[in-house]
Amino acid sequence: MLSLDFSEIRNAFEFVSSGSRDENNAYICKKTGVIYWTSTTLDLEEEVPKDLETSLDYVEVPHKNELKLGQSLALTFIDQTLPDEYNFVASLFRKRGAYRRFKDMLQYQGLLEKWYAFEEQASDDALLAWCEENEIKLIDKEQ
Numbered sequence: 001m002l003s004l005d006f007s008e009i010r011n012a013f014e015f016v017s018s019g020s021r022d023e024n025n026a027y028i029c030k031k032t033g034v035i036y037w038t039s040t041t042l043d044l045e046e047e048v049p050k051d052l053e054t055s056l057d058y059v060e061v062p063h064k065n066e067l068k069l070g071q072s073l074a075l076t077f078i079d080q081t082l083p084d085e086y087n088f089v090a091s092l093f094r095k096r097g098a099y100r101r102f103k104d105m106l107q108y109q110g111l112l113e114k115w116y117a118f119e120e121q122a123s124d125d126a127l128l129a130w131c132e133e134n135e136i137k138l139i140d141k142e143q
Contacts (some may be wrong), residue, residue: 003137004033006127009061012037013127018063027052027062030135035061059134067126069119074102077118081111 004092012026013034025038027048036048036058052058071093089105092098106112110135131138 001135002028002033003139004028004131006131006138008035009127009131009136009138010124011059013064013123016061017069021063021065026060027058030057030059059136062130065122066134067130069123069126071098071120073101073122077115081114082109102122113133 009028012028015037016024018024020042022112023040024042025036027036028034029036030052030086036052037044037046038052039050049058050054053060074093075086075090078086082089085105089102092101092105103112103115106115128138
């Protein structure tokens with residue numbers, strides 16, 4: 001079983017999730033634990049194996065949307081904290097700039113810090129489950 005530091009996986013996850021799907025990618029070598037980073041928009045100047053996307057020797061770090069940590073997480077948070085605003089927030093996500101407006105609303109309601117804590121916990125939980133599914137043992141994260 002592969003052992004990795006949770007902070008390395010979290011950094012790779014945040015990199016992948018910082019752009020749209022397939023803009024930034026990270027792959028973990030199952031044999032060595034080395035993480036390879038690729039991007040369609042950034043010049044990373046890193047040598048990467050040619051078979052990253054095709055070989056079973058690598059596992060691709062998921063984007064937050066693959067772990068249901070995008071819009072659905074925001075709606076779950078609103079459902080738990082401001083259920084009367086659920087329909088309004090759902091309507092925000094039908095237009096561009098939804099997250100900015102969502103966070104502006106949370107700031108106005110005094111809930112932005114609570115959202116960040118909720119989002120971080122949900123991300124950690126989803127990453128822990130993803131690591132378990134992919135047989136990655138974590139070195140520094142209590143499970």
